[in-house]
Amino acid sequence: MLGPKLKGAEIVVEELKAEGVEVAFGIPGGVLLDLYEVLYAEDSIRHILMRHEQCAAHAADGYARVSGKTGVCIATSGPGATNLVTGLANANMDSVPVVALTGQVPTAAIGSNAFQEASTFTITMPVSKHNFLVKRAEDLPKVIHNAFHIASTGRQGVVLIDLPKDVLATKVAVELHPKETFPGYKPNLKPNRVQLKKAVDVLVNAERPLILAGGGVISAGATAELRLLAEYLGAPVVTTLLGKGAIPETHPFSLGMAGMHGRIYANRAINECDALLAVGTRFSDRLTGWLLDQFAPEATLIHIDIDAAEINKNLPVDIPIQGDAKLALEELSKMLEKRRVVDTGASLWVQRIKAMHAACEDCIKDVYRAGTSVSDMLIKELNRILDEDVIVTTEVGQCQMFAAHYYLAKKPRMFISSGGLGTMGFGFPAAIGAKVAAPDRRVVDIAGDGSFLMTCQDLATCRENDIPVVVCIFHNRYLGMVRQWQELFFGKRYSHTGLGFTPDFVKLAEAFDCYGERVEKPDELKEAVQNAFESGKPAVIDMIVGPEDKVLPMIPPGGGILGMIGTEQCTPLEELGPVRVFGVPQAC
Amino acid sequence: MHTHIISLLVEDHPGVLTRMSGMFTMRGINIKSLTVSPCEKEGLSRMTVAIDGSESELEKVRKQLSNLIEVVKVIDLTAGKAIVRDLCLMKVHVKDASMRAEIMQLAESYGAKIADATLDSVVLELTAEPQTIDRFAELMTHFGVKQLIRTGVTAIGLNASRER
Numbered sequence: 001m002l003g004p005k006l007k008g009a010e011i012v013v014e015e016l017k018a019e020g021v022e023v024a025f026g027i028p029g030g031v032l033l034d035l036y037e038v039l040y041a042e043d044s045i046r047h048i049l050m051r052h053e054q055c056a057a058h059a060a061d062g063y064a065r066v067s068g069k070t071g072v073c074i075a076t077s078g079p080g081a082t083n084l085v086t087g088l089a090n091a092n093m094d095s096v097p098v099v100a101l102t103g104q105v106p107t108a109a110i111g112s113n114a115f116q117e118a119s120t121f122t123i124t125m126p127v128s129k130h131n132f133l134v135k136r137a138e139d140l141p142k143v144i145h146n147a148f149h150i151a152s153t154g155r156q157g158v159v160l161i162d163l164p165k166d167v168l169a170t171k172v173a174v175e176l177h178p179k180e181t182f183p184g185y186k187p188n189l190k191p192n193r194v195q196l197k198k199a200v201d202v203l204v205n206a207e208r209p210l211i212l213a214g215g216g217v218i219s220a221g222a223t224a225e226l227r228l229l230a231e232y233l234g235a236p237v238v239t240t241l242l243g244k245g246a247i248p249e250t251h252p253f254s255l256g257m258a259g260m261h262g263r264i265y266a267n268r269a270i271n272e273c274d275a276l277l278a279v280g281t282r283f284s285d286r287l288t289g290w291l292l293d294q295f296a297p298e299a300t301l302i303h304i305d306i307d308a309a310e311i312n313k314n315l316p317v318d319i320p321i322q323g324d325a326k327l328a329l330e331e332l333s334k335m336l337e338k339r340r341v342v343d344t345g346a347s348l349w350v351q352r353i354k355a356m357h358a359a360c361e362d363c364i365k366d367v368y369r370a371g372t373s374v375s376d377m378l379i380k381e382l383n384r385i386l387d388e389d390v391i392v393t394t395e396v397g398q399c400q401m402f403a404a405h406y407y408l409a410k411k412p413r414m415f416i417s418s419g420g421l422g423t424m425g426f427g428f429p430a431a432i433g434a435k436v437a438a439p440d441r442r443v444v445d446i447a448g449d450g451s452f453l454m455t456c457q458d459l460a461t462c463r464e465n466d467i468p469v470v471v472c473i474f475h476n477r478y479l480g481m482v483r484q485w486q487e488l489f490f491g492k493r494y495s496h497t498g499l500g501f502t503p504d505f506v507k508l509a510e511a512f513d514c515y516g517e518r519v520e521k522p523d524e525l526k527e528a529v530q531n532a533f534e535s536g537k538p539a540v541i542d543m544i545v546g547p548e549d550k551v552l553p554m555i556p557p558g559g560g561i562l563g564m565i566g567t568e569q570c571t572p573l574e575e576l577g578p579v580r581v582f583g584v585p586q587a588c
Numbered sequence: 589m590h591t592h593i594i595s596l597l598v599e600d601h602p603g604v605l606t607r608m609s610g611m612f613t614m615r616g617i618n619i620k621s622l623t624v625s626p627c628e629k630e631g632l633s634r635m636t637v638a639i640d641g642s643e644s645e646l647e648k649v650r651k652q653l654s655n656l657i658e659v660v661k662v663i664d665l666t667a668g669k670a671i672v673r674d675l676c677l678m679k680v681h682v683k684d685a686s687m688r689a690e691i692m693q694l695a696e697s698y699g700a701k702i703a704d705a706t707l708d709s710v711v712l713e714l715t716a717e718p719q720t721i722d723r724f725a726e727l728m729t730h731f732g733v734k735q736l737i738r739t740g741v742t743a744i745g746l747n748a749s750r751e752r
Contacts, residue, residue: 125606184659
């Protein structure tokens, strides 16, 4: 039934409210005046004015990763929309549900190179799960409902809605809150039982089962199920970067992150396992390395993923299971329970895994171990200082990999990082989104000087909106990760990675009326963090680190998971049980 | 490497073609031919896409296409299980009467029609399987082809076609 005549912009806001939107991160503009006119009088949607559209998208992304709800960002036409693109690509690559609203020039002017016109619809097509260009106000209810439906179901992702000015300004009578969906969009959640049974057979009979948890475990809300299954099976768990938090990394079965900058033991476990249950991961090159014959060569590979297109994409899979991770893991546990295979933890494999876990735990606790770099000490200190209820976001580069290595995620949705796209400048605006989603939790962005300078203008947003996040900067005056590669693989020719001048980050914070403190030695960090939290303000902690600190161990480019370099700090594998190597270890 | 023919049932919206072709572009796959037209269902169109690739590449493409929101159905029309047609219009140079007779005779044997004729050229029209058109076009180069236009393949599945 048609309702009373409403302006397009009013329809948009009504539908946003119907979808449960409470917060939007955005920046207005000429073609969005009608929409912002409606938002002006709307109390149920909190609009946070950002200082750059990229940050609006990252904040919506961080909000979604922490809350599990769909994040919303708004930008105007032309440059507003193009500035949004990096943030959208980032969210979409990591399968984060975000709905973006962009203004567009009036429909009659589209294609005329009008002021602030860009073809947002075509520009954002490859960086979104789906997008819409709305030509008639009558279509708004269906479009907005479906945008949220598509963004938040199946493999989650970004949906953009491009809104021409006249569509927002026109008054039409429409039926609000339609339920109509697209005939071509019916994501299947239910895993195939025959495949699940096959998987159980393999897992039960495996001598060295291993679980690899990706971000999909967290987005499916399947962390409890994963842990239960791991304990039933006596299977250790390794994770991807986005999978951090899928199992508490303090759990004796947790081996931490695997991959290029992962832990040596996690990578060894992948090499040695004879059954690999991979859940919600796409086997990116940063996980598998490049010599694929070292990646689980002996294992029967079981792959659970919500997206059929990910199965058999990067690695050939023995038992594909398309469906929701939570449903699949629940079913697997039930089937295992029936067979009464509860691992007693006595097997050699489990003992070896526990020894590996303990070795890492010792290393992380030993903050001032001989040969440890200042950067390592600082991140180990942070791990010690921050309690399990702190949300940590990261920028991208060395700071991110330090955090991935040494900061132990204890709960899901508490370690937020840019995985697939690797977007510098992500961590700080994501922290803003995180803090807005969880105002009662403390939020810390683990940053580098290079990354933070890309989005630091949004300190103004934090100050204005009272969003007290704490940014801890690894200040080495380098684009550290690229410098590290130049040091290791390009003969120390530091081509354009030296920043030279860097600002006084304490004064920078103060200029934004935020709290700033410098840390020259790792043992000063605890007090600085406390001061930052107690200031109640957004804060910047400037941590001076060694310019040539490296994040190690790592797999050099072109190498495989057996070929890690820089493992001198790690307890030798021989001390942790009998070493078995499968596949062809190749010198790199 | 085989030529695969994929038939897509898609929603008839602006941008669907861009989205579909963008999927191929992003994965570095060349579209050999493409036809789009309305079909028996209102609001839907059918696309027939021919691509070269291995079986595993085809599998990936099929899944990615299925993931597109506006794609309602993806059908892999494997050879032998579908009727495949291509339409060709060809302007052939004619020097004299004997050449004209020869061209017309060959055209007849292939089932091609004369769509137009002038003093120095004929326009031939042939609907057939793509391989037949290849052979016919090859033959006509002997006389001098001024212009050749093909629609690209369109295909309809027989009962045993694989539907996803």
